[in-house]
Amino acid sequence: MTVRNRVAIVTGGAMGNGKGIAEVLASQGAKVAIFDKSDTLEETVRELSAKGCEVSGFKTDITDRANIDASVAAVIEKYGRIDILVNNAGVMKNLPFLETGMDNLDFHIDINIKGPWNVTQSVIPHMVKNKYGRIVTIASVTGGFVDDGGDMSYAITKSALIGFGRCLAMEFIEDGITSNIICPGYCNTPMVAKEAAEERPEDPSSFLDDLASSLPIGRLGKPQDIGFLASYLASDEAGFITGQTIIIDGGCTLPETNLDY
Numbered sequence: 001m002t003v004r005n006r007v008a009i010v011t012g013g014a015m016g017n018g019k020g021i022a023e024v025l026a027s028q029g030a031k032v033a034i035f036d037k038s039d040t041l042e043e044t045v046r047e048l049s050a051k052g053c054e055v056s057g058f059k060t061d062i063t064d065r066a067n068i069d070a071s072v073a074a075v076i077e078k079y080g081r082i083d084i085l086v087n088n089a090g091v092m093k094n095l096p097f098l099e100t101g102m103d104n105l106d107f108h109i110d111i112n113i114k115g116p117w118n119v120t121q122s123v124i125p126h127m128v129k130n131k132y133g134r135i136v137t138i139a140s141v142t143g144g145f146v147d148d149g150g151d152m153s154y155a156i157t158k159s160a161l162i163g164f165g166r167c168l169a170m171e172f173i174e175d176g177i178t179s180n181i182i183c184p185g186y187c188n189t190p191m192v193a194k195e196a197a198e199e200r201p202e203d204p205s206s207f208l209d210d211l212a213s214s215l216p217i218g219r220l221g222k223p224q225d226i227g228f229l230a231s232y233l234a235s236d237e238a239g240f241i242t243g244q245t246i247i248i249d250g251g252c253t254l255p256e257t258n259l260d261y
């Protein structure tokens with residue numbers, strides 16, 4: 001599986017799934033540029049670099065097109081090319097539907113949809129020029145496949161990314177660019193830790209334990225689980241896979257009923 005010496009951008013790679021994706025890509029020899037707006041970006045770059053990874057950080061807010069274009073130009077200046085884009089950065093702020101205002105919807109649309117849109121639009125000309133590219137977009141099982149309610153804005157923006165990834169696949173198929181969508185189930189990341197703290201402030205870790213045991217596999221996903229799948233889809237060898245939506249969820253979409261036979 002080859003990503004060696006490929007140049008990859010991973011959005012939202014300062015923590016959580018994006019950090020796992022950046023780590024796996026870099027450990028397999030890719031040169032990874034992390035785009036993130038978090039102050040933890042530098043610490044993550046230091047931590048991964050100390051493991052021998054070729055990783056650099058570009059402070060970027062994916063809601064800001066000028067900021068994105070400047071970071072993409074800086075990656076080109078540093079590495080001369082972009083082969084892989086992982087659209088991972090995303091947010092979730094849940095509310096009951098009847099209490100969900102346009103501010104909440106716009107917040108999710110701006111980051112979860114317009115973010116990947118703008119980053120991809122900025123990156124793709126560099127892939128077209130080289131007639132090579134691998135785009136991996138992180139959606140979710142939420143919305144497109146399952147839902148527990150109370151997360152309308154998150155669910156609809158995540159399911160929209162499936163259409164986004166498929167449309168890219170078709171439009172750029174003659175340019176040597178593949179586009180695939182990963183739909184994770186619950187993973188152990190700061191996003192889910194925050195949800196646990198909100199849902200059960202008196203004992204967040206018991207909420208995480210309950211979440212884990214509610215999955216057929218009995219554990220939460222690890223960011224590296226998502227990283228290995230993203231890395232395969234980003235590899236040279238995955239060139240015949242495009243427009244596909246791949247679920248990685250420890251079996252959460254599997255049960256036909258919740259009866260205990």
Ligand SMILES: NC(=O)c1ccc[n+]([C@@H]2O[C@H](COP(=O)([O-])OP(=O)(O)OC[C@H]3O[C@@H](n4cnc5c(N)ncnc54)[C@H](O)[C@@H]3O)[C@@H](O)[C@H]2O)c1
Nearest residue numbers: 012014015016017037038061062090140186187189190191
């Ligand atoms: N954790 C899960 O259970 C789970 C399940 C399904 C899908 N996902 C998806 O995986 C992706 C990563 O989720 P996570 O759980 O690691 O989240 P997280 O909150 O732990 O990390 C998200 C990262 O994105 C960055 N980010 C947020 N807004 C940004 C912006 N405007 N510009 C640049 N960077 C920004 C944050 O700074 C952070 O580093 C998201 O797209 C999420 O929807 C997560």
